Amino acid sequence: MRTSVILGSRAFALTLTRLCYQLIEDHGDLRRTVLLGLQPRGVLLARRLRGELARILGHDDLLYGELDITFHRDDFRRRSVPLAPSATQLDQTIDGRRVVLIDDVLYTGRSIRAGLDALLAFGRPSQVQLLILIDRRFQRELPIQPDYVGRWVDSLSGQRVSVEWAETESMDQVLLETTSTDPTRGPSPTTGNVAHGH
Amino acid sequence: MGTEAKSEELSTDHLLGIGDLSEDDIGLIFRTADGFKEVLRRPIKKVPSLRDITIANLFFENSTRTRISFELAEKRLSADVINFSSGASSVKKGETLIDTVNNILAMKVDMVVMRHPDPGAAVFLSRHVNARIVNAGDGTHEHPTQALLDAYSIRERLGSVRGRKVVIVGDILHSRVALSNMLCLRKLGAEVMLCGPPTLMPRHVASMGVLVEHDLDKALRWCDVANMLRIQSERQSEGGPSYFPTLREYAMLYGLDRDRYDRIGRDIVIMHPGPINRGVEITSDVADSGASIILEQVENGVAVRMAVLYLLAGRIHRDN
Numbered sequence: 001m002r003t004s005v006i007l008g009s010r011a012f013a014l015t016l017t018r019l020c021y022q023l024i025e026d027h028g029d030l031r032r033t034v035l036l037g038l039q040p041r042g043v044l045l046a047r048r049l050r051g052e053l054a055r056i057l058g059h060d061d062l063l064y065g066e067l068d069i070t071f072h073r074d075d076f077r078r079r080s081v082p083l084a085p086s087a088t089q090l091d092q093t094i095d096g097r098r099v100v101l102i103d104d105v106l107y108t109g110r111s112i113r114a115g116l117d118a119l120l121a122f123g124r125p126s127q128v129q130l131l132i133l134i135d136r137r138f139q140r141e142l143p144i145q146p147d148y149v150g151r152w153v154d155s156l157s158g159q160r161v162s163v164e165w166a167e168t169e170s171m172d173q174v175l176l177e178t179t180s181t182d183p184t185r186g187p188s189p190t191t192g193n194v195a196h197g198h
Numbered sequence: 199m200g201t202e203a204k205s206e207e208l209s210t211d212h213l214l215g216i217g218d219l220s221e222d223d224i225g226l227i228f229r230t231a232d233g234f235k236e237v238l239r240r241p242i243k244k245v246p247s248l249r250d251i252t253i254a255n256l257f258f259e260n261s262t263r264t265r266i267s268f269e270l271a272e273k274r275l276s277a278d279v280i281n282f283s284s285g286a287s288s289v290k291k292g293e294t295l296i297d298t299v300n301n302i303l304a305m306k307v308d309m310v311v312m313r314h315p316d317p318g319a320a321v322f323l324s325r326h327v328n329a330r331i332v333n334a335g336d337g338t339h340e341h342p343t344q345a346l347l348d349a350y351s352i353r354e355r356l357g358s359v360r361g362r363k364v365v366i367v368g369d370i371l372h373s374r375v376a377l378s379n380m381l382c383l384r385k386l387g388a389e390v391m392l393c394g395p396p397t398l399m400p401r402h403v404a405s406m407g408v409l410v411e412h413d414l415d416k417a418l419r420w421c422d423v424a425n426m427l428r429i430q431s432e433r434q435s436e437g438g439p440s441y442f443p444t445l446r447e448y449a450m451l452y453g454l455d456r457d458r459y460d461r462i463g464r465d466i467v468i469m470h471p472g473p474i475n476r477g478v479e480i481t482s483d484v485a486d487s488g489a490s491i492i493l494e495q496v497e498n499g500v501a502v503r504m505a506v507l508y509l510l511a512g513r514i515h516r517d518n
Binding site for chain 2: 068070071072073076077079084085086087088117118120121122123
C-alpha cells in the first residue's frame with residue numbers, strides 16, 4: 001500500500017481557518033446558525049471548527065450539535081453486520097434556523113442523504129448547507145454537492161482517503177492510501193484548492 | 199471515510215431466551231437501545247431502518263403492554279406489522295402452531311414476535327419455520343425482552359448492573375419474568391436473591407447461583423433493587439392447588455407498603471413488570487413514589503425492543 005499526503009498539518013490548519021472565515025462571511029456572527037457534525041468522524045471536524053470560530057468571533061454562544069445517522073442509512077442489511085450507533089446530541093431547535101452539516105469526507109453522498117433524513121426528524125430548518133473537509137468529487141452516487149470545501153481530491157474508487165486528527169491519531173493530516181493490487185490504475189491524484197465553495 | 203462506524207452483531211439469529219445471549223450480546227443491545235432512546239425523544243420518533251421488513255405479532259395468550267410495546271417498537275422502525283391473537287383465529291378450529299405460522303409466513307413475513315402459553319414454543323418454532331423469532335413470553339419459561347428492559351432500567355438508574363444486589367419478590371414458580379431476570383442479571387454480574395413463600399419457590403433454584411430468602415424485610419435490607427412480581431392468579435387455576443391461604447395474608451407477608459419501605463432506612467429502587475395489583479404486591483404510595491422506576495421500565499421497553507428487532511433484522515440478508 002502506498003500513502004501520499006494530501007494535507008500536511010500546516011495546510012490542514014490553514015484550511016480550517018479558511019473554512020471558518022467562509023462561514024463567517026455567509027453567516028455573520030453565527031448566532032442563528034446550528035453547526036451539526038455527523039457521527040462518528042464529522043464531529044471531530046465540527047468540534048475543531050467550533051473552537052476556532054469561538055476564538056475568531058470572540059464569543060462562545062455557537063449553536064452546536066452532533067448527529068448520528070446509523071438508523072437512517074440505506075445500506076442496512078447490505079452490510080455483513082449492522083453498524084453500531086453513536087450518540088446524537090442536538091439540544092436546540094433547528095426550526096427556522098440555518099444548519100450547516102459537517103463531515104470530514106464527501107464520497108458517494110449517501111451518508112449526507114441519510115444525514116438530511118435524520119436532520120429532518122428534528123424539525124424544519126430554513127436552510128441546510130454542507131461543509132466538507134475533503135471532497136472526492138468524481139465518486140458521487142447521488143446529486144449532492146458541498147457548499148464549503150476544504151480540498152478537492154480526484155481519487156479512484158480503490159483508493160482511500162483518511163483524515164487523521166491530533167485528538168485521535170496523534171497529528172492533523174489527510175492521507176491518500178492506494179492499494180497496489182491494481183497496476184492499471186493511475187498513481188497520483190490531482191488535488192485542487194478552492195477559495196470559495198460553489 | 200466520513201462516517202465509517204464500528205460494526206457489531208448478535209451471536210444469535212433469534213431471541214428465544216436470555217440463555218442464548220452472551221454478556222457481549224446484552225451490552226450491544228443496551229448500546230443500540232441508547233441510540234433508540236434518543237430517537238424516541240425527537241419530534242419525529244421514527245427511523246426508516248426496517249422499512250422492507252414485515253413482522254407478525256402472534257399472541258396466543260393475552261397481553262396488553264408487551265404487545266403494544268412491540269407494536270410501537272416495530273412502527274418506530276418503519277416495519278410493516280400484522281397482529282394476530284388466538285381469540286379470533288383458526289387455532290380455535292384445531293390448526294397446529296406450525297401450520298398457523300407457516301400460513302402467515304407464506305405471505306412473506308420476515309420476523310415473528312410470539313407469546314404462547316406453552317414453555318418452549320418459541321424454540322420449537324425457530325426449528326421449524328423460516329423466520330427470525332422473538333420470544334415475547336412462553337408459558338412459565340422465559341420473557342427475554344422484559345429481563346433486558348429491567349436490566350437496562352437498573353443500568354440507567356444506578357449507572358451499572360455489575361455488583362448490584364437485586365431481589366425478585368413474589369411468585370417465582372410461575373414467573374417467566376423471574377427466570378429471565380435471574381439469567382440476565384447473573385450474566386451481567388449482579389447478585390440475585392429470590393424472595394417469596396416456599397410454595398411459590400421452585401425447588402433447587404439455589405443451584406442457579408441465586409440466594410433464597412423467605413423473609414421480605416431481610417431481603418429488602420440486603421438489596422439495592424427490589425423487583426416486585428405480580429401474583430399470577432390466572433396460572434393458579436380454580437380447583438387446582440392453592441399456593442397461599444388468602445391474598446390478604448400474601449399482602450401482609452410479601453407486599454411492599456410505605457411502612458415496610460421506610461423500615462429499610464435507605465433508598466432502594468423499586469421495579470414492577472406490570473400490570474400492578476395495587477394493594478397486593480405493592481401499595482400505591484410506594485408504586486408512585488420517587489423510588490419507583492415502573493414507568494421508566496415501560497418507556498425503556500420500547501427502546502430495548504427496537505434494539506432487539508433492529509439487531510436481529512440486521513442478520514436478514516436478501517438474495518437479490
